[in-house]
Amino acid sequence: xxxxxxxxxxxxxxxxxxxxxxxxxxxxxxxxxxxxxxxxxxxxxxxxxxxxxxxxxxxxxxxxxxxxxxxxxxxxxxxxxxxxxxxxxxxxxxxxxxxxxxxxxxxxxxxxxxxxxxxxxxxxxxxxxxxxxxxxxxxxxxxxxxxxxxxxxxxxxxxxxxxxxxxxxxxxxxxxxxxxxxxxxxxxxxxxxxxxxxxxxxxxxxxxxxxxxxxxxxxxxxxxxxxxxxxxxxxxxxxxxxxxxxxxxxxxxxxxxxxxxxxxxxxxxxxxxxxxxxxxxxxxxxxxxxxxxxxxxxxxxxxxxxxxxxxxxxxxxxxxxxxxxxxxxxxxxxxxxxxxxxxxxxxxxxxxxxxxxxxxxxxxxxxxxxxxxxxxxxxxxxxxxxxxxxxxxxxxxxxxxxxxxxxxxxxxxxxxxxxxxxxxxxxxxxxxxxxxxxx
Numbered sequence: 001x002x003x004x005x006x007x008x009x010x011x012x013x014x015x016x017x018x019x020x021x022x023x024x025x026x027x028x029x030x031x032x033x034x035x036x037x038x039x040x041x042x043x044x045x046x047x048x049x050x051x052x053x054x055x056x057x058x059x060x061x062x063x064x065x066x067x068x069x070x071x072x073x074x075x076x077x078x079x080x081x082x083x084x085x086x087x088x089x090x091x092x093x094x095x096x097x098x099x100x101x102x103x104x105x106x107x108x109x110x111x112x113x114x115x116x117x118x119x120x121x122x123x124x125x126x127x128x129x130x131x132x133x134x135x136x137x138x139x140x141x142x143x144x145x146x147x148x149x150x151x152x153x154x155x156x157x158x159x160x161x162x163x164x165x166x167x168x169x170x171x172x173x174x175x176x177x178x179x180x181x182x183x184x185x186x187x188x189x190x191x192x193x194x195x196x197x198x199x200x201x202x203x204x205x206x207x208x209x210x211x212x213x214x215x216x217x218x219x220x221x222x223x224x225x226x227x228x229x230x231x232x233x234x235x236x237x238x239x240x241x242x243x244x245x246x247x248x249x250x251x252x253x254x255x256x257x258x259x260x261x262x263x264x265x266x267x268x269x270x271x272x273x274x275x276x277x278x279x280x281x282x283x284x285x286x287x288x289x290x291x292x293x294x295x296x297x298x299x300x301x302x303x304x305x306x307x308x309x310x311x312x313x314x315x316x317x318x319x320x321x322x323x324x325x326x327x328x329x330x331x332x333x334x335x336x337x338x339x340x341x342x343x344x345x346x347x348x349x350x351x352x353x354x355x356x357x358x359x360x361x362x363x364x365x366x367x368x369x370x371x372x373x374x375x376x377x378x379x380x381x382x383x384x385x386x387x388x389x390x391x392x393x394x395x396x397x398x399x400x401x402x403x404x405x406x407x408x409x410x411x412x413x414x415x416x417x418x419x420x421x422x423x424x425x426x427x428x429x430x431x432x433x434x435x436x437x438x439x
Contacts, residue, residue, distance in 0.1 A: 022161070022162035026163070028097050029163035036259070039063065040059075041186060045109040047062075060390060066125035067384070068126075069126045071379055075133075077131070078133070078137060078371040078372065081368075082366070091206070105199055129383075139162075155296075156354050159354060165285070168286060171282035174194075174274070183274075245376045247413050252382025252409075254409065261389055262277060269327070279332075283336060298352075320400060
């Protein structure tokens with residue numbers, strides 16, 4: 001019986017619980033993808049100017065600014081989840097994310113509100129970033145705690161899997177809009193439609209999350225750490241969190257490169273039309289959705305670290321050559337092949353990395369520790385990947401420079417994986433059920 005069949009046959013209703021918890025994770029990533037996909041149109045609406053590059057950079061920096069709130073959200077909301085429960089925390093994050101999405105959907109443009117318009121858009125992004133700071137961690141921890149023995153990798157992989165469904169849905173919506181509307185209509189008002197759709201599905205997602213049951217692991221814990229105790233534990237285990245952050249740098253830079261930045265890269269660098277870029281992004285989402293659970297299940301059999309080491313090395317060795325080959329002869333087929341290769345590397349690494357990060361965090365502060373490591377990596381590196389890649393291309397004139405950025409991120413992941421092994425030995429953490437570190 002394959003992993004998917006076993007999941008559906010689980011007496012614990014594993015498939016239903018996975019769907020319920022990851023439904024909100026879908027909205028978190030959907031909002032981030034839509035903002036990245038329509039960065040050019042958003043720049044015209046809220047950051048108009050004579051220099052198109054400057055307007056685009058302001059939009060991409062606003063996109064990245066949301067990630068700066070993630071560490072704060074990880075600490076505050078992560079502490080809430082570790083103290084009050086996984087279910088309550090995930091309902092709270094969904095509410096905050098919905099408010100941020102609504103703000104971006106309805107705020108009038110610069111021509112109507114002047115400087116207040118970009119300020120309100122920035123506020124919406126910061127609110128989204130604050131809630132997202134613990135969304136991924138809360139979902140990953142929940143899945144790891146409900147997973148049957150020997151199936152953690154497969155279960156936790158669906159945290160990232162739900163993100164790929166968001167990528168696919170947003171890309172399909174982009175293709176539909178570009179088919180029904182002309183370029184000017186999309187730029188002027190059509191880009192708002194995906195945000196409105198995101199708002200409309202919030203009631204359904206909230207209903208799904210309300211059906212969640214608290215995890216047995218959390219319910220059986222008698223001690224609920226206070227904020228002070230959580231902060232003390234974070235301080236005691238700072239090296240573990242920083243090493244985890246290095247591991248996450250690889251996956252978050254790779255993800256935002258092959259999804260959020262692909263439409264902008266295809267349009268402004270490779271001079272392809274929007275439909276071609278969205279089609280490639282759609283294929284990337286499908287590819288990610290395939291590789292993540294497959295490699296998550298494989299990590300349950302062969303271990304997490306072997307996969308992480310193999311695929312960080314492959315990223316370092318191939319990222320720049322693949323993009324150099326692409327920009328030397330840009331075409332739809334070449335862009336698709338390059339992106340699918342990067343998707344294979346991303347899915348194979350991330351399928352093992354996310355569950356590994358959940359396993360090595362102290363049980364008492366698992367949501368906070370995981371979320372802080374993840375949000376720091378996203379805030380400092382991944383979230384600004386579209387802006388960094390655009391700047392590197394503009395500054396050097398080398399269209400393949402995003403490949404260098406990917407290689408640097410892969411080096412971080414390799415170092416983090418090696419360092420984590422030493423820390424695991426120091427704290428005598430055992431897998432797949434690690435002992436909690438001293439609080």
